[in-house]
Amino acid sequence: MAVHFRPATQDDLETLVLMLQDDALGSQREDGTLPLNANYLQAFDAIQADPNNQLMVAEIQDRVVGMLQLTFIPYLTHIGSWRCLIEGVRIHTDYRGQGLGEQMFQYAIGQAQEKGCQLVQLTSDKQRPDALRFYEKLGFVATHEGFKLRLLSPA
Template sequence: MTDLAQLPLRDATVALRRAVAGDVRSIVDLLAADQLGATRDGVTTDGDLQPYLDAFGVIDADPAHLLLVATDGAQVLATMQLTFLPGLARRGALRGQIEAVRVRQDYRSRGLGAALFVWAIEEARRRECALVQLTTDKSRSDAHRFYERLGFVASHEGLKLQLL
């Protein structure tokens, strides 16, 4: 497990690396600790973990996806997924899509979320993406302010069609 970066926080430094299968349970716990994730994610039995492991296998095998974790060496403190989307629009531009950003409760307001975004934006630049985008639930007003502080602009209206 090679570190991609050392992320400086206000009071510590944490390692950023690609997630491995052994991290999946911790990532799911972060997803489930969220106000929206609590209604759709979580593991209560060993069997509950399998769909997440299956999804991890698909994500990990595709070089267009980076599933990342920030750790203090022993524990997963945060996670995010960065996906690189090719398209014909914008003269065939590549876009970076940031998703599923979660920071453990005791590491919030310490600069970890911002450090994750700075790294993701720089990685998208390195891969010559024309833009970085994200979606966020309308109910997440604190997250909206955070994204705006990072320079993101609410430029589009998103729609979803629930299939499952």
């Protein structure tokens, strides 16, 4: 299966939001109504404006079938190294279980290496045991416990 990776465009946003919404957790936190919630447009613009962020899509025969966001972060730790954070990984339902995820991660890791990153990290919800097994199969190791603090939006 020939996969092509390219930066996401604003024309991709509806498809990307629908992919984000297309699972048990995403259906509870994403808003797939049209027209798109303005927050998605603002987030897209901020990602596009930040040289340390890449919102990428995977295409097969000109159809968007996957997505991921790469954020490159400089750190003082690890002797002032850079790391790559992989987030928002989704594969269209029709293409799951066909090796596309591995190709997407090979691409992401290659991008991190090109940027000189010494570490690639990601988070995954504990309610996604299949995803956790997939990441471990790719060589990721669960070395830390993650915490989140949800902040209320200003009224």
